[in-house]
Amino acid sequence: xxxxxxxxxxxxxxxxxxxxxxxxxxxxxxxxxxxxxxxxxxxxxxxxxxxxxxxxxxxxxxxxxxxxxxxxxxxxxxxxxxxxxxxxxxxxxxxxxxxxxxxxxxxxxxxxxxx
Amino acid sequence: xxxxxxxxxxxxxxxxxxxxxxxxxxxxxxxxxxxxxxxxxxxxxxxxxxxxxxxxxxxxxxxxxxxxxxxxxxxxxxxxxxxxxxxxxxxxxxxxxxxxxxxxxxxxxxxx
Numbered sequence: 767x768x769x770x771x772x773x774x775x776x777x778x779x780x781x782x783x784x785x786x787x788x789x790x791x792x793x794x795x796x797x798x799x800x801x802x803x804x805x806x807x808x809x810x811x812x813x814x815x816x817x818x819x820x821x822x823x824x825x826x827x828x829x830x831x832x833x834x835x836x837x838x839x840x841x842x843x844x845x846x847x848x849x850x851x852x853x854x855x856x857x858x859x860x861x862x863x864x865x866x867x868x869x870x871x872x873x874x875x876x877x878x879x880x881x
Numbered sequence: 882x883x884x885x886x887x888x889x890x891x892x893x894x895x896x897x898x899x900x901x902x903x904x905x906x907x908x909x910x911x912x913x914x915x916x917x918x919x920x921x922x923x924x925x926x927x928x929x930x931x932x933x934x935x936x937x938x939x940x941x942x943x944x945x946x947x948x949x950x951x952x953x954x955x956x957x958x959x960x961x962x963x964x965x966x967x968x969x970x971x972x973x974x975x976x977x978x979x980x981x982x983x984x985x986x987x988x989x990x991x992x993x
Contacts, residue, residue: 799980801983806985806986807985808887808970808983808984808986809925809970809983810983811980814979814980816979822979824980825980869915869927869930870915870927870981872924872926873924874923874924875923
């Protein structure tokens with residue numbers, strides 16, 4: 767199993783550009799999510815999905831879109847990049863949600879810089 | 882929503898000493914408390930977790946304690962080693978929600 771795979775690992779964008787961060791997992795996990803990590807602020811939830819066709823907003827959803835057409839994939843779209851979106855992005859998945867104790871598996875992270 | 886506070890933000894200890902990191906939370910319905918370790922440039926990885934019906938859990942040199950009444954839980958690392966140097970995050974979760982809430986992280990440095 768490859769686990770949770772994110773691409774690209776590094777990206778530089780110009781303000782106003784759009785892009786998609788890809789995330790795929792091969793563990794048949796129901797739950798997938800996107801976090802951003804900023805210095806001194808920990809990990810903040812952007813969007814999450816509890817299954818194919820179902821998505822919901824997290825703590826900081828503005829400026830981002832997601833979709834979940836398959837169990838395996840959960841792409842994150844930046845519609846019009848802003849410097850405030852410069853961050854490290856982590857995709858994460860777990861087997862199911864609603865049962866406390868399910869381990870979250872993180873992808874390797876995507877370093878995004880918006881200039 | 883939940884508010885998770887983590888202290889200290891940085892911690893330096895001599896090799897062999899113990900390290901303690903504490904988190905407080907606000908939502909009394911939170912019932913699962915994991916700890917993650919993140920090495921520089923790497924992804925966070927689960928190192929230990931505890932559920933609300935347990936007061937303490939140990940795994941070799943690491944342990945977690947939970948005080949539900951006071952709404953705080955702590956990570957204890959004994960006999961620290963240089964490879965323990967990393968950022969540690971606490972988190973909370975409750976069954977009726979669909980997200981984890983993370984603390985802001987503690988950067989631990991173990992000095993050889």
